[in-house]
Amino acid sequence: MASFPDTGSPPTPLAKGLFRAQVAANEPLCTGHAELILRFDAFPPAWPGQFLQIQCTDPDGPVWRGGALIRRPFSIGGLRRGPRGVEIDILYRVMGVGTGWMSRLKPGEPVSVLGPLGRPFEPPPPGSLACLVGGGIGLPPLIWLAGELAEAGVQVLAFCGARTAELLPLRRDPAVPVRGAEPSAAWPALARWGVAAIVATDDGSLGARGRLPDVLADWLAARAADAPPVAIYTCGPEPMMQAVAGICRRRGLPCQVCLERMMACGMGTCQSCVVPVHDPAAEDGWRYRLCCTDGPVFPAEHVIWE
Ligand SMILES: Cc1cc2nc3c(=O)[nH]c(=O)nc-3n(C[C@H](O)[C@H](O)[C@H](O)COP(=O)(O)OP(=O)(O)OC[C@H]3O[C@@H](n4cnc5c(N)ncnc54)[C@H](O)[C@@H]3O)c2cc1C
Ligand code: FES
Incomplete structure (x- = not known):
């Protein structure tokens, strides 16, 4: 089985720790969604699918001031190691008190982070096409997975869904066309790894019109019988993941759900x-x-x- 390139195969148990990070950037992505980049002096090996518990209050202030009492979980949406330390991307949707606090963070401010936590994705069987099926704010762990798999030489195709174009948490390159259910390289977060994405929106405002599991089912049905085997990874709303899991069960495809x-x-x-x-x-x-x-x-x- 292939391993992820940055860090090899995960040891058991995985190392974790409590870290003080600094906000490197906190920028809007689309309506109600933003990308927070945290900088660490050092961070243990981590794998796509793992998450962080972020303390959504000032680590130097009283916990009750303007944030959440209990840490909040967020998938690691990207991780880069460099001479200035480690940068981790968190893509988040503003839901309540904790994510509201995150939305007000400014570059340079400190954040207390526990992680990396949880059991990660397993790489696909050799020779597979990895299809990553992400709905709304379920996309972050799949974006990092796309990069790690592509770096390991695995062929990857993404399926990204949202209720409407404004709620798709991906920046778009306006120069690249998006046509119906055709794979497109209009999404720099994926395209920089050479990964194309088929996008679907419930209202048809971007990409194919309809539910992502239906778009996936149509795409699978249209494939040639001798095309490479497919391994599915999915994260998003639970009804979407259940529908994707059902498609995989009926077709005998391996499927991992986050x-x-x-x-x-x-x-x-x-x-x-x-x-x-x-x-x-x-x-x-x-x-x-x-x-x-x-x-x-x-x-x-x-x-x-x-
Ligand atoms: C492993 C894991 C990874 C996650 N990754 C991400 C991510 O990458 N980006 C992101 O935006 N969100 C992610 N979430 C969800 C995120 O943790 C919640 O949106 C967040 O905790 C909400 O905190 P809040 O204080 O803003 O909202 P609260 O004020 O606590 O709640 C606001 C509303 O959100 C609901 N809610 C809170 N937590 C959850 C939850 N865990 N699942 C479903 N509904 C919830 C509450 O019922 C309430 O209706 C992840 C959750 C888990 C368990
Ligand atoms: S969050 Fe406490 S046991 Fe899982």
Whole structure:
């Protein structure tokens, strides 16, 4: 099995720590979404699919002032190592008190970060085309995965969906056309790795009109019988991931899903993030696993969708 180029195969258990980062940039991406770039002096090896627990208050101030009491989980959306340290991208949607606090961060301000946390994606079987299927703010872990897989020589195609063009958290190169359900290189975050994306919006305002799982199903149905095998990675709204998992089950395709749960600790202590999974060894054929330490990435066929 291929490994990710930056850091090789993940050891067990994965190293993690508590870090003080500095805001390098915090810029709007699209309506209600922004990209936060955090700079670290040093950061342990990390893999796509892993996440950070960000303290959404001033690390030097009282925790109750203008932020969230409990850390908030965010996928690592990109990671670069260089002579000036390590930069990590967080793409976020403003939802409430914690992300509201993040939206007010200015370059140079300190942020307390716990990570990297969770079980990452596994590389695909050799010779596969990796299809990354991301809906809305589920895209960040797949953007980093696209880069790491492409660097490792894996062929990658992205499928990106949003309710409407204004809610797609990807910057667009206006000089590159986007035509229906055709792959396009109009998205620099992916195109810089040579990865094209098929975009779908529910209202047809950009790319294909319709639900992303339907666009994926049509694309799979149109492929030649002798085309390379496909491995699917998905992250986004749970109904979307469930639909993608169903398509993969019917077609016998490997599929990894990156799940979201409300998380308090992010480290297996509070039990707030349970995911029901099939377990033939258990009395009732299922049991709970923890999204934060057993996941957030799970093989799709293990998950019991609620
Ligand atoms: C592993 C993981 C990775 C994530 N990666 C990202 C990411 O890359 N970018 C991003 O924008 N968001 C991501 N999230 C979701 C993010 O953690 C929540 O949006 C965030 O915690 C909201 O905090 P808040 O204080 O702004 O909102 P709150 O004030 O806490 O809540 C506002 C609303 O959001 C809902 N909400 C809060 N947390 C979650 C959650 N975890 N799942 C679903 N609904 C929630 C609440 O029910 C409420 O309706 C991720 C979550 C997990 C578990
Ligand atoms: S978030 Fe505490 S156990 Fe998972």
